[in-house]
Amino acid sequence: MGWVRWLVYILSFFIPVFGFVTFWVSSGKADELKDVGRGAMIASFFGIVLYLILAALGVTVFSFLWRGMGIL
Numbered sequence: 001m002g003w004v005r006w007l008v009y010i011l012s013f014f015i016p017v018f019g020f021v022t023f024w025v026s027s028g029k030a031d032e033l034k035d036v037g038r039g040a041m042i043a044s045f046f047g048i049v050l051y052l053i054l055a056a057l058g059v060t061v062f063s064f065l066w067r068g069m070g071i072l
Contacts (some may be wrong), residue, residue, distance in 0.1 A: 005036050012043040019044025
């Protein structure tokens, strides 16, 4: 289950909803699956935080474009 675990973590990072569903489904299972669910939840959390940071930086970094277009 080594490569499947990493696949779940990667998918959870890029698709946070997948991580939340994985955590919800695996929370009542055996210890190994519970650990995978917990890791998927953590990867989802970091994915959302990174998306928010990139969105904030995108608005900040490209603000000169918005001013040039007369939006801001």
